[in-house]
Amino acid sequence: MERAMLQVAAAVIKQDNRILICQRARDDDYALMWEFPGGKLEEGETLEQCIIREITEELGLHIKVNSVLAVTKHNDGIQDVYFTFYEADIIRGIMTLNVHETAVWAPVNTLAEYDFMRADRPIVDLLLIKHLDQGICQ
Numbered sequence: 001m002e003r004a005m006l007q008v009a010a011a012v013i014k015q016d017n018r019i020l021i022c023q024r025a026r027d028d029d030y031a032l033m034w035e036f037p038g039g040k041l042e043e044g045e046t047l048e049q050c051i052i053r054e055i056t057e058e059l060g061l062h063i064k065v066n067s068v069l070a071v072t073k074h075n076d077g078i079q080d081v082y083f084t085f086y087e088a089d090i091i092r093g094i095m096t097l098n099v100h101e102t103a104v105w106a107p108v109n110t111l112a113e114y115d116f117m118r119a120d121r122p123i124v125d126l127l128l129i130k131h132l133d134q135g136i137c138q
Contacts, residue, residue, distance in 0.1 A: 005080070005082060006040065006041075006079055006080070006081045006082065007040070007041040007047065007050075007081075007082045007083075007084070008038060008039065008040055008041065008081055008082070008083045008084070008119075009038050009039070009041060009047045009048075009050040009051035009054065009083075009084050009085075009086060010035070010036040010037065010038030010051065010083060010084070010085045010086070010120070010123075011036060011037055011038055011051050011054075011055055011063060011065075011085075011086055011087075011088045012036055012069050012085055012086065012087050012088070012123065012127070013037075013055075013063065013087075013088050013089065013090060014087070014089075014108075015089075015090070015105065017107060017108055017131075018105035018106060018107050018108070019036075019105070019106055019108055019111065019127065020036075020037065020103060020104075020105055020106075021034050021035070021036060021037075021103065021104060021106050021111070021114060021116075022034065022035055022036070022037045022058070022059075022097075022100040022102070022103045023035075023100055023101040023102045023103070023104075024100060024101065024117075025099060025100060025101050026101055028099075030117055032101060032115075033115055033116065033117050034114040034115055034116045034117070034120070035116065035117045035119075035120050036085065036120055036123060037054065037055055037058055037059060037100070037103075038050075038051055038054050038055070038085075039053075039054035039057075039058070047084045047086075048065045048086070051063070051065060051084075051086050051088065052065065055088070056093075057098065057099075058097075058098050058099050058100065059093075059095050059096065059097070059098065059100075059103070060093050060094060060095060060096035060098065061090050061092075061093035061094075061095055062090070062091050062092045062093050063088040063089060063090055063091060064088060064089045064091050065086050065087075065088050066086070066087045066088055066089060067086070067087050068084060068085070068086055068087075069085045069086060069087045069123065069126070070083075070084075070085045070122070070123060070126060071083065071084050071085070072085070072119070072122055072123070074118065074119035076119075081119065083119055085123050108127055108128065108131040109128070109131060111124045111127060111128060112124060112128060
């Protein structure tokens with residue numbers, strides 16, 4: 001029997017050169033590790049619908065999806081998981097932590113200081129490179 005491909009959508013939400021990152025709950029798998037918020041694709045929805053739903057459920061925020069920042073593949077030890085990271089903006093809402101331990105607006109140049117999930121680390125590297133490139137170009 002062929003196993004369904006696991007797809008995850010995550011949001012990279014940037015405001016004033018800071019990125020919204022979330023710390024997983026202490027009773028969750030990978031407790032207290034940092035991640036870009038998001039979650040698993042449900043049957044019948046698009047990846048964009050998935051990330052909008054997940055951010056509303058997890059953080060009480062409504063977002064506008066702008067573009068795909070990156071698509072990656074990560075093996076969690078059991079199966080390949082395909083991640084789509086979207087750049088997004090908050091359009092309304094007051095952040096409430098429904099599943100995370102905490103959330104912070106981290107300056108881009110400090111992202112490497114956080115203990116990110118393995119699947120999120122390539123995006124941290126990408127954001128740091130983009131940040132450095134923008135600094136050189138200014």
